[in-house]
Amino acid sequence: MIVEDNKITATRAILPVSNSKQIPSRFGLRHRAALGITERTNAIAVIVSEETGQVSLAHEEELETFQDENKLAEKMKTLLS
Numbered sequence: 001m002i003v004e005d006n007k008i009t010a011t012r013a014i015l016p017v018s019n020s021k022q023i024p025s026r027f028g029l030r031h032r033a034a035l036g037i038t039e040r041t042n043a044i045a046v047i048v049s050e051e052t053g054q055v056s057l058a059h060e061e062e063l064e065t066f067q068d069e070n071k072l073a074e075k076m077k078t079l080l081s
């Protein structure tokens with residue numbers, strides 16, 4: 001889902017997949033697609049793993065996993081401000 005200015009502008013989007021060799025092999029295409037869009041645009045991407053339920057945040061070329069939703073919200077606010 002793509003959100004722009006607090007509005008959902010697309011769902012089921014196919015994102016460009018990152019070719020980065022830095023991504024740990026445990027992460028598959030969902031995470032690579034999230035990183036890919038952040039490499040090409042100023043978007044941040046929130047990824048919820050279907051397999052583990054883990055929530056991660058991709059921004060620029062980084063992927064960070066959060067256990068605490070408040071910390072995730074704080075980080076998103078900082079990145080979007």
Ligand SMILES: Nc1ncnc2c1ncn2[C@@H]1O[C@H](COP(=O)(O)OP(=O)(O)OP(=O)(O)O)[C@@H](O)[C@H]1O
Pocket residue numbers: 013014015016017026027028029030031032033048049050051052
């Ligand atoms: N280019 C893409 N753009 C958007 N979503 C994609 C893309 N490629 C794959 N996906 C999504 O990722 C799913 C496959 O996830 P995969 O298991 O390979 O990734 P993962 O990073 O290991 O995530 P999970 O932890 O949820 O398994 C696809 O069913 C699809 O929903």
